[in-house]
Amino acid sequence: MVAPNVKRDLRRAYELMRARFGHRHWWPGETAFEVCLGAILTQNTAWTNVERAIANLKAARVLEAKKLFALPESKLAELIHSAGYFNVKARRLRSFLRVLVEDFDGDLRRLFAGGTAAVRARLLAINGIGPETADSMLLYAGGHSSFVIDAYTKRIFQRHHWSRKAEARGWQTEVGNSMASDYGKLKTLCESRLNQKTGAARLDYWQDYHAQLVMVGKHFCRARAPLCEQCPLKPLLPKN
């Protein structure tokens, strides 16, 4: 098998996806607060269901941290019913809102203030917020360059042997024990190979990179019967 050059391939992948889809201007959400709610509500459900839940919150005029936190959990669950797992998600939303309101006076800018690692740890300490949710909030609501890994990313990387090659090069040693989960390994791989930009340019690049992977995952790289012939990443498929 011809081993891929991961850094070159990952950078080329973005060019190919961007040429096909254009800049995605992601994440869908009018405000940073909506993005945070969406990141929790989208766990295990399609985005269209999340949109309905957020529309309900808007119609009830409670799309604001303190108002939402003041709602009884049962009422919140009722309003987000369309997002599925509504009792669990209502509890998770309230856990997030409790920290936001009680520790940061409902001010997202204060919640996101500080270095990326510290803010990430702050989010991960909240019940119901895992790495993907935390990174989505950081990247799309908090202005922190923190690469998001999702199921599409994992599938695409596996099919292109990008994670395998990186593992052969010993990149696990770059990760450190605290990030040594599969999620952490892929995240470190992406952040270390896609590090050619800095500041706002890096933020935009990583925001758009994840959005492009979602497009490929949704429309081409299906779990069964991937549509490689039409996919923009076909030129980067392993040769054998």
Ligand code: SF4
């Ligand atoms: S659909 Fe095929 S070419 Fe596209 S990302 Fe998946 S495996 Fe690669």
